[in-house]
Amino acid sequence: MSSAPLKVAVTGAAGQIGYSLLFRLASGALTNGRPIELRLLEITPALKALEGVVMELDDCAFPSLAGVEIGDDAEKIFDGVNLALLVGARPRGPGMERGDLLSANGAIFTAQGKALNAVAADDVRIGVTGNPANTNALIAHKNAPDIPAERFSALTRLDHNRAISQLAAKTGAPVTDITKMTIWGNHSATQYPDLFHAEVAGKNAAETVGDQDWLENTFIPTVAKRGAAIIEARGSSSAASAASATVDAARDWLFGSAEGDWVSMAVVSDGSYGVPEGLVSSFPVTTKDGDWSIVQGLDIDDFSRARIDASVAELADERDAVTELGLI
Ligand code: NAD
Numbered sequence: 102m103s104s105a106p107l108k109v110a111v112t113g114a115a116g117q118i119g120y121s122l123l124f125r126l127a128s129g130a131l132t133n134g135r136p137i138e139l140r141l142l143e144i145t146p147a148l149k150a151l152e153g154v155v156m157e158l159d160d161c162a163f164p165s166l167a168g169v170e171i172g173d174d175a176e177k178i179f180d181g182v183n184l185a186l187l188v189g190a191r192p193r194g195p196g197m198e199r200g201d202l203l204s205a206n207g208a209i210f211t212a213q214g215k216a217l218n219a220v221a222a223d224d225v226r227i228g229v230t231g232n233p234a235n236t237n238a239l240i241a242h243k244n245a246p247d248i249p250a251e252r253f254s255a256l257t258r259l260d261h262n263r264a265i266s267q268l269a270a271k272t273g274a275p276v277t278d279i280t281k282m283t284i285w286g287n288h289s290a291t292q293y294p295d296l297f298h299a300e301v302a303g304k305n306a307a308e309t310v311g312d313q314d315w316l317e318n319t320f321i322p323t324v325a326k327r328g329a330a331i332i333e334a335r336g337s338s339s340a341a342s343a344a345s346a347t348v349d350a351a352r353d354w355l356f357g358s359a360e361g362d363w364v365s366m367a368v369v370s371d372g373s374y375g376v377p378e379g380l381v382s383s384f385p386v387t388t389k390d391g392d393w394s395i396v397q398g399l400d401i402d403d404f405s406r407a408r409i410d411a412s413v414a415e416l417a418d419e420r421d422a423v424t425e426l427g428l429i
């Protein structure tokens with residue numbers, strides 16, 4: 102592995118997620134000791150607050166933090182970056198769905214897609230956390246024609262981690278015994294967390310649970326609506342868990358998923374599992390050396406098919422909406 106610093110851009114760096122994410126990145130959670138250089142993008146009014154966050158980063162004296170640059174000019178901040186974590190976007194409030202943010206946030210991702218296209222490193226990977234994450238990733242991808250489509254992904258790792266945690270609580274198994282979890286579709290209330298292919302200590306999860314009512318009426322809605330439950334309880338959207346999932350997703354993407362397991366990532370569909378080509382939809386993927394590949398050959402029964410189709414239909418509607426807004 103190269104010992105040159107990995108250049109990582111984070112947008113919305115002065116926000117809630119940024120306040121957790123930057124310290125995880127700087128402490129080496131992503132690169133396992135390899136030096137990291139942070140490039141932090143904010144809007145002009147938030148730069149002063151960001152300066153305060155940088156003072157705190159300095160005060161941690163992190164051995165792996167090789168440098169920090171901040172600014173409000175995407176082309177300067179993204180110059181030569183190997184990884185861009187696009188977090189900066191407005192979060193939803195109580196009573197909103199993530200799709201309600203499309204017009205408010207979509208334009209951010211046209212500008213950032215163009216800037217990445219112009220100045221990012223040839224090996225750049227782009228992970229989108231800002232909501233609605235799947236369609237924002239689609240917008241960034243469509244505005245960056247020189248960057249290969251497979252370099253874009255949207256975060257469904259938080260949903261994946263939530264699903265693991267719920268299943269562990271139900272079965273009494275440690276989270277480390279839970280493998281092959283899949284989130285299909287959109288990072289929204291229509292997402293489909295799939296227990297039919299997941300395993301608990303190597304045994305099929307749906308069979309181990311043996312409770313279709315729990316699976317359908319407790320597990321799926323708890324995972325799919327967890328973001329709203331946190332907004333309701335905390336008064337603002339998930340931040341530390343979102344930052345943690347952003348690190349998990351980027352680490353696995355760059356350095357590889359565990360042998361014999363897979364992870365969930367929303368990636369540009371190649372048509373696998375009947376998901377129309379070009380939509381940014383969550384799939385089970387394995388990752389190695391910065392590349393992902395969709396796990397093939399899983400049997401999809403009628404129950405799963407209907408749920409995947411419903412979430413994918415929502416993604417197609419979101420794509421049509423941003424097409425109409427002139428964002429792609
Ligand atoms: P926040 O409001 O605390 O922070 C957002 C930051 O983005 C602000 O500091 C704002 O100034 C900045 N920003 C706005 N426009 C920008 C631009 N053009 N360039 C750079 N920065 C810009 O919000 P948060 O709680 O940190 O959440 C950020 C986003 O992440 C929201 O859209 C939220 O819904 C989303 N989110 C996604 C997941 C997921 O699992 N995919 C989980 C949690 C939150």
Ligand code: LMR
Nearest residue numbers: 193199232328329338339
């Ligand atoms: C989450 O899943 O916690 C985030 O996407 C925030 C939200 O709006 O739900």
